[in-house]
Amino acid sequence: MLEIEDLSVRLAPGKAARPILDGVSLRVAQGETVGLVGESGSGKSVTCRAVLGLLPGGSAAGGSLRFDGDDVLSMPAARLREHRRRDVAMIFQDPLASINPMRRIGDHVTEGMRASGVPREEALARAEGLLESVGIRDPRAALRSYPHEFSGGMLQRVMIAGALAGEPRLLLADEPTTALDVTTQAEVISILTGLRTERSMAMLFVTHDLELAAAICDRVCVMYAGRIVEVQPAEALFARPRHPYTRGLLTATPRLDGGRPHGVPGRPVSLSDLVTGCAFAPRCPHASPVCEEQDPVIRTIDGAQVACLRAEELTDERA
Numbered sequence: 001m002l003e004i005e006d007l008s009v010r011l012a013p014g015k016a017a018r019p020i021l022d023g024v025s026l027r028v029a030q031g032e033t034v035g036l037v038g039e040s041g042s043g044k045s046v047t048c049r050a051v052l053g054l055l056p057g058g059s060a061a062g063g064s065l066r067f068d069g070d071d072v073l074s075m076p077a078a079r080l081r082e083h084r085r086r087d088v089a090m091i092f093q094d095p096l097a098s099i100n101p102m103r104r105i106g107d108h109v110t111e112g113m114r115a116s117g118v119p120r121e122e123a124l125a126r127a128e129g130l131l132e133s134v135g136i137r138d139p140r141a142a143l144r145s146y147p148h149e150f151s152g153g154m155l156q157r158v159m160i161a162g163a164l165a166g167e168p169r170l171l172l173a174d175e176p177t178t179a180l181d182v183t184t185q186a187e188v189i190s191i192l193t194g195l196r197t198e199r200s201m202a203m204l205f206v207t208h209d210l211e212l213a214a215a216i217c218d219r220v221c222v223m224y225a226g227r228i229v230e231v232q233p234a235e236a237l238f239a240r241p242r243h244p245y246t247r248g249l250l251t252a253t254p255r256l257d258g259g260r261p262h263g264v265p266g267r268p269v270s271l272s273d274l275v276t277g278c279a280f281a282p283r284c285p286h287a288s289p290v291c292e293e294q295d296p297v298i299r300t301i302d303g304a305q306v307a308c309l310r311a312e313e314l315t316d317e318r319a
Ligand SMILES: Nc1ncnc2c1ncn2[C@@H]1O[C@H](COP(=O)(O)OP(=O)(O)OP(=O)(O)O)[C@@H](O)[C@H]1O
Pocket: 011, 020, 038, 039, 040, 041, 042, 043, 044, 045, 046, 047, 056, 057, 270
C-alpha cells in the first residue's frame, strides 16, 4: 500500500543544503502495523509528513513515495487533498498544540466529513459514533465542548476520532502518547490497537520506545540520523537486534525493576555533520577504522535488514 523507495529530503541551498533524510525505504502493507523508532531528530516526523505530501518548506526530495502506486510527491493539489482526506490520517504528539482552541470538538471531528460534502446533521451523528468508539462517555455533550474542557488523554481520543472520520487506510501515529501520563498512555494504545483490528487499518507507529514498538507492531524500522539502519519483524528485533544502535536502544529502555536506564552513550548526530562513513561510528562500541571510511548500505542477513558493516561479525555477541 505505502511504498517509500530511496527517499531523500534536503533543505535547499540558501539554507546550506542540509540533508535530513537519506535513502529511506519503507513499506507498509494493507492492515500492517509498522513501527518507526529512533532518537530525537532522526527524521521520524519528516518521514510521516512526507506520507501526507508535506515536506519542510524550501526542501527538495529525491526518490519516490507511492500510495497504491500513485506518487504522492508529485500529486496535483486537488488529488493531494483527497489523499489526505481519504487514504491517510495523522495524529500528533501533543493534541493541545494541534487543535484549534476556539472551535468546538464537534467542528473538529466533522471538519473532514464536511469538506467531503457530508451534510452537517449526518456528520454530527457520525462524529458522535466515532467519539463513542474511542471511549468518550457522553459523546453528544462532548460535541458541544471546547478543547480546554478535556484532559490530554481525552483530547488525544478526540484527535483519534477526527483522524478516523475519513476512514483512512493508513493511520500515521506520531508519538501519540508521549505527552500523556503512563496510565493514559496505556489506554490510548489499547484504543489504537483495538481500532486497527476492528477496521483492518494499517498504522505507522512512531515512538522513542523500542519496547512499546516491539509489543504492538508487526515490523519495526529503526532510524538513525535520517537513515533507516535496521528493519526486522518486531519479535525478532527484540530478541535479536543486529545493529549496535538498536542494541543500545534496547539497553536504554527504562527497566521495570527500577534500575537506571543506561542510554546510548554519546550525542545523536545530524546527517549534515557527516562526510563519509557510518553515522553511528562515533558512538559505536564496535566501530573499526572501516566504519569511518565506508558508507554502510542496508542489506539482508538472515531475514533482517541491517545497515552495519560489521553486522555478520557481531551477530553472535550481545552488546
Ligand atoms: N520544517 C523543517 N525545516 C528545517 N528542518 C527541519 C524541519 N523539520 C524537521 N527538520 C530537521 O529534520 C531533522 C529530523 O526531524 P524530525 O522532526 O523528523 O525528527 P524526529 O525523529 O521526529 O524527532 P523527535 O523524536 O524529536 O520528534 C531534524 O534535524 C530537524 O531539525
